[in-house]
Amino acid sequence: MLTIEQNAETVAKENLREYRFSAEDVLPSVAERQLRRYSAERATTLGNGYQSKVNIYFRTADGATKRVQTTVWATDADFLTLKSGKAIPLRSVLGFDSY
Secondary structure, eight states, X not given: OOOOOTTOEEEOGGGGGGOOOOSSOSOOSHHHHHHHHHHHHHHHHHHHHHOOOEEEEEXXXXXXXXXXXXXXXXXXXXXXXXXXXXXXXXXXXXXXXXX
């Protein structure tokens, strides 16, 4: 199971354009990537069905771990689309938790 850094800096979804993301996937194994995809689909269901927010933990190109608290509106093979219309590359997402 994925362990996410608890000291991740919380950032506003409006500031996501400031960050650069690596072309490489942050998760090393196929199993972790499959779990991430499942979790992304679940976050989308929670966002669309219940307007629930989730914490999305992601890694920037410089290796920093960040957290954004938002609603996920759509997921595809490459990106998460957030409530604000911003997007995060799925390859940069470390994991999710809901609250």
